[in-house]
Amino acid sequence: MKLLAITNDAYSVQETCAIILQIHDYVDYIHIREKSKSMLEIYCLCKQLLAGGADRRKLVINGMEEILLLANMLHVHLPENGFSIERTRNRTACQLAGKSVHSLQSALEAAKEGADYIIYGHCYETDSKAGVPPNGIKTLQAIKRAVKLPVYAIGGISEDRVGELYDSGADGICVMSGIFAAVNPELAAKKYQERCKEYANTKI
Numbered sequence: 001m002k003l004l005a006i007t008n009d010a011y012s013v014q015e016t017c018a019i020i021l022q023i024h025d026y027v028d029y030i031h032i033r034e035k036s037k038s039m040l041e042i043y044c045l046c047k048q049l050l051a052g053g054a055d056r057r058k059l060v061i062n063g064m065e066e067i068l069l070l071a072n073m074l075h076v077h078l079p080e081n082g083f084s085i086e087r088t089r090n091r092t093a094c095q096l097a098g099k100s101v102h103s104l105q106s107a108l109e110a111a112k113e114g115a116d117y118i119i120y121g122h123c124y125e126t127d128s129k130a131g132v133p134p135n136g137i138k139t140l141q142a143i144k145r146a147v148k149l150p151v152y153a154i155g156g157i158s159e160d161r162v163g164e165l166y167d168s169g170a171d172g173i174c175v176m177s178g179i180f181a182a183v184n185p186e187l188a189a190k191k192y193q194e195r196c197k198e199y200a201n202t203k204i
Contacts, residue, residue: 001165001166001170001171001172001173001196001197002028002029002150002172002196003028003172003173003175003189003192003193003196004027004028004029004030004031004060004152004172004173004174004175005020005174005175005176005179005180005189006030006062006174006175006176006180007019007020007030007031007032007176007180008033008176008180009033009034009035009036010180010181013037013045014048016034017049017052019180020054021049021052021053021054022185022186023186023188024054024055024058026193027058027189027192027193028172029058029059029060029075030054030060031060031062031174032045032046032059032060032062033077033176035063039064039066042061042064042067042071043070046061046067046071047071056072056073057075059073059074059075060075060076060077060096061073061075061076061077062076062077063076063077063078063079063082065078065083065088065091065092065094068093068094069092074094074095074096075094075095075096075097075098076088076094076096076097076098077097077098077099077100077119078098078099078100079099079100080099080101080102085097085099085110085113085114085115086113086114089114096116096117097115097116098116098118098119099118100118100120100154101118101119101120101143102120102121102122103135103139104139104143104146107120107143107146107147107149108146108147110147111149116150117150117151117152117171118143118147118149118151118152119151119152119153120135120140120143120152120153121135121153121154121155121174122135122155122156123135123140123153123154123157123161123165124155124156124157124161125156126155126156126177127177128155128176129155134155135155137165137168140165140168140169140170141168141169144169144170145169150172151170151171152170152171152172152173152174153168153170153172153173154173154176157174157175157178159191159192162192162195162196162198162199163198163199166199172196173192173196175192179192
């Protein structure tokens with residue numbers, strides 16, 4: 001299973017950069033999802049990451065497609081009700097373009113748009129969506145039966161839930177608080193990586 005780390009918009013540019021560089025070797029992708037930061041701050045974060053040795057191929061820009069052009073990034077992730085995948089491809093030279101979905105219908109629409117992968121959630125109760133009931137994993141199973149895309153699960157994913165998600169067909173997991181809010185993000189990322197590696201995954 002693949003491991004995707006998603007920033008939690010809780011730190012300064014410098015602090016976020018430091019954490020990403022700490023966990024970089026243990027994750028497959030790092031989604032830069034910093035809604036409160038300006039485009040200039042995201043641009044500076046990208047430049048600091050590259051200067052620090054981060055692999056451009058692991059970095060995914062969430063929402064701000066302009067950053068792909070400004071900072072020469074390769075991958076973009078779009079919100080469920082955001083711009084279409086087709087529009088983003090026409091405006092950028094992105095290698096990967098993914099989309100967040102919360103239902104089977106949205107997953108089908110994302111696949112029709114030409115998404116390279118989708119992130120489905122939220123699977124379990126999570127502090128980032130306090131009071132909002134989870135969508136559960138039955139819909140995840142239905143999505144996997146309906147689309148031929150990698151589907152990554154997000155929302156309240158602890159280490160002990162990785163096996164259940166794998167059995168439900170998930171191609172990987174997305175972790176935000178479990179890594180970025182951890183006392184030791186590097187150790188947390190390493191533990192998630194070890195758990196993901198327990199499950200032989202031949203999916204793309």
